[in-house]
Amino acid sequence: MRFRSNILKRFLPGIFTSLMIITTTVILLFLSLDANTEPDARITSSSETVERGEPILFDGRNSSDPDGDEITFLWTINGTMFHMEPVFFYSFPTPGNFSVVLRVEDEAGLSDVETVIIDVR
Numbered sequence: 001m002r003f004r005s006n007i008l009k010r011f012l013p014g015i016f017t018s019l020m021i022i023t024t025t026v027i028l029l030f031l032s033l034d035a036n037t038e039p040d041a042r043i044t045s046s047s048e049t050v051e052r053g054e055p056i057l058f059d060g061r062n063s064s065d066p067d068g069d070e071i072t073f074l075w076t077i078n079g080t081m082f083h084m085e086p087v088f089f090y091s092f093p094t095p096g097n098f099s100v101v102l103r104v105e106d107e108a109g110l111s112d113v114e115t116v117i118i119d120v121r
């Protein structure tokens, strides 16, 4: 009994230190995995007031992700999914105010949205 107790006293600090190191490593790993930040959607359009039929360039390439993640692009025009490329031309066939929305999403599914209103005459 005394022998076992001595062994415990001898190895307990080492075991405790090892457990602390493992616990700290696991916590740091979870924190680093959790440290994803949402991307930032940016629309650059060649014009916001156009004549009907006049093409406008929509460019989402100024969008970014603070973590350097790959981002995907989803454009909608008046609520209808339109395009998944970062850049495209579009011309509105009828007059009115139209919302063009860019949604960018990073690899972890975090997203950001920007909207521009186009006045078509």
Ligand SMILES: [Ca+2]
Pocket: 036, 037, 038, 039, 065, 066, 067, 068, 069, 106, 107, 110
């Ligand atoms: Ca991110």
